[in-house]
Amino acid sequence: DGGITQSPKYLFRKEGQNVTLSCEQNLNHDAMYWYRQDPGQGLRLIYYSQIVNDFQKGDIAEGYSVSREKKESFPLTVTSAQKNPTAFYLCASGQRNTMGYTFGSGTRLTVV
Amino acid sequence: LAKTTQPISMDSYEGQEVNITCSHNNIATNDYITWYQQFPSQGPRFIIQGYKTKVTNEVASLFIPADRKSSTLSLPRVSLSDTAVYYCLVGNNAGNMLTFGGGTRLMVKP
Numbered sequence: 311d312g313g314i315t316q317s318p319k320y321l322f323r324k325e326g327q328n329v330t331l332s333c334e335q336n337l338n339h340d341a342m343y344w345y346r347q348d349p350g351q352g353l354r355l356i357y358y359s360q361i362v363n364d365f366q367k368g369d370i371a372e373g374y375s376v377s378r379e380k381k382e383s384f385p386l387t388v389t390s391a392q393k394n395p396t397a398f399y400l401c402a403s404g405q406r407n408t409m410g411y412t413f414g415s416g417t418r419l420t421v422v
Numbered sequence: 423l424a425k426t427t428q429p430i431s432m433d434s435y436e437g438q439e440v441n442i443t444c445s446h447n448n449i450a451t452n453d454y455i456t457w458y459q460q461f462p463s464q465g466p467r468f469i470i471q472g473y474k475t476k477v478t479n480e481v482a483s484l485f486i487p488a489d490r491k492s493s494t495l496s497l498p499r500v501s502l503s504d505t506a507v508y509y510c511l512v513g514n515n516a517g518n519m520l521t522f523g524g525g526t527r528l529m530v531k532p
Contacts, residue, residue, distance in 0.1 A: 343520060352509070353522040369521065400465050406514065410456045413465030
């Protein structure tokens with residue numbers, strides 16, 4: 311079945327450490343997105359990519375970095391510069407002329 | 423960018439029809455309107471998408487007036503399992519920046 315896989319589902323890290331969240335899709339979608347969700351809040355866009363080797367900052371990019379070396383992969387690194395990294399992170403993908411966007415099941419990051 | 427505005431929350435009872443309206447005054451000509459459902463600690467799930475007039479599938483209907491500045495998601499005969507947050511999203515699936523609104527928290531009571 312086609313879809314998006316985010317791993318791991320739960321992640322714990324010590325404060326000051328960088329951590330990378332994985333997002334892989336086999337839908338052949340050109341566009342991929344990363345969102346952050348805090349408890350009881352909506353989704354906020356961190357980074358997005360329209361095509362391989364290209365990406366743009368979203369609303370809250372500070373403290374995060376991404377790469378898009380392959381069409382199917384869009385990893386997100388949460389750096390030590392992110393002041394409050396504990397959150398639920400969601401990855402999504404989309405393609406022109408297809409129905410809607412597909413979301414992964416999310417990674418819950420806890421920094422202690 | 424087409425921003426969206428939705429009611430923060432709504433309450434309903436089992437078996438009732440629920441209508442959630444979303445405002446998107448700056449919608450672009452090539453934008454579609456898509457609604458998602460999200461349960462706690464899960465990714466949003468696609469419900470329905472439309473461009474104009476009315477779209478219906480097995481779970482919902484989407485009503486879009488001629489000016490496309492708003493849309494209404496209609497959930498027929500809701501059940502307790504429909505308690506979730508519902509998001510309206512406007513975009514063209516082409517990789518442009520997608521911004522979610524705050525969503526509508528629907529509570530279905532017995």
